Amino acid sequence: MTEPAPGVYEHLITHRLAERLHHLDAALLQHGRLDPADSHEFLTRHLATLISRALKAVPGGGDDRLARQVELANRLADAVADLNPDAVTPGDQVVDTKTCCTPSRPRPSRPRSPPFPSAPPPRSPPARCWSTAATSPGSGTRSSTRRPPPTTSTCSARSSSGRGCGSWSRPYGS
Template sequence: MSDLRPGIYEHLVTREIGTLLRAVPDNELIDRRSLDIADSHETLARHLAALTRRALRAVRGESDTVRLARQVEIVNRVTNLISDLVPEATGPEELVEAAEELLGLAEGHDMAGRVRFPARPTIPLTGSALLVNGRGQPEIGHELKRELASADRVDLICAFVKWNGVRVLEEAIEEFLTRGGQLRVVTTTYIGATDRLALDRLATMGADIRVSYDTRMTRLHAKAWLFHRATGLSTAYVGSSNLSKSALSHGLEWNVRLAQAEQPHLIDTFAATFEDYWGDPSFEPYDPAQDAERLDRALSSERSGNRVIAIDFAYVDIHPYTYQREILDELAAERQIHDRWRNLVVMATGTGKTMVAAMDYRQLRSTGRANSLLFVAHREEIGTSPWLVDTLILDLA
């Protein structure tokens, strides 16, 4: 690094950068901080990885064989040094001289005495990539089939599930489920875009499905797959592709492929968030034998634009989201601890002020603190101005 330009950084201060910083005329122009011990290992590991990558790329040799042998020697020497410094954190991690990669391990031979390994994704399991269905690039549908071939469990969250999309992946999904794989699907009736026939087919094959019928509160737009592998090489796809034929093939879709080996924190976040949705009562189990008629009504009402009629009040049970629960708890604390009964709640448009008011009133009514609720809105259509920061005044004095 020859100079430091004005801007924001997240660079570790090396000796070279330290020298450049000493040349800055005013120390107030420099913003720096000490490493946080909570994640210092990640920051330092990135620095070491970048340095190692640059060093290995710079290795020269008389031939590719000689160059590779030199790279392996360097890695093994660094590995041994780390093992000497922190023996409790490493095992026998030296590379074999042949520098091989393990690509698979079969359970045994088939009936014909042959060994078959699953098809591999075009993108290495340890790498991330952007798929745009571009010319000369792998289609998202093609890659999903190959991911299914080697996955142990699959989680799919998808706003719209179309019959023609299920047809594209039907054979791969059926083979996955037949060999003991588990498929969980979270979807919605939003704008009536999902096809019941698609959900029925997935359920028939053995998928577990949960559907959100309340499209006013649960505006699910996510489209993402998580392919769990017991080998520790899970992968995920997050992007714009719904489960439809055009989205999986020729549509102008952007999807990012994530690898656990490269970005484990993102895979962990995906898995944890999916579990939250799966356990949320607003996503209800779908069984074609029992729920087909209800799903048809909901989809039909969404397609006609009559979303109020689509609500089945027999199934409505309001539960606060985590951030709404925090607000309700703070309101309760202000009243019970500080005896403050005139409170102001500020929430962005679309985050559920009406629901917070309803749940707060429900709690107050159950304890005999309130018998009526006056709700005043500033306009006939609520929530149509995203630039507004709305307020909710709770005056029980």
């Protein structure tokens, strides 16, 4: 008899699994209590496996096999209705053995979230700059005397509304 794969968890203990677990060292086993709040999920998974196995085992091929699979599915739905009448209605029966609903057009792709906006590129507001460059006072032209290059530059910028938006100083040429 083969041993269960390591890591078997969240499975209902069926007769077959109990037989396999019986041969293992009890120290290796860990059991948990089935929580009533989510027990329907465990039982649904178990029954889905059994129903899938039964539908796959229907013999034959083509439309004949498909019709027998639909008949079996409807009989299983009837059995559930017999056991719990509130759970299944006649509207749950499969009526068309050859077709199922599929999207008639491609699903729209999920809209991508826009990327985080980056900072806008810096705008150059109108600015008045004064430097300590060698100019003749009041003439606006370079003087003929050679002075050492300036070491700082000062700028007072104004926004498009004409209001001052600050001033700054920095080493000349940087």
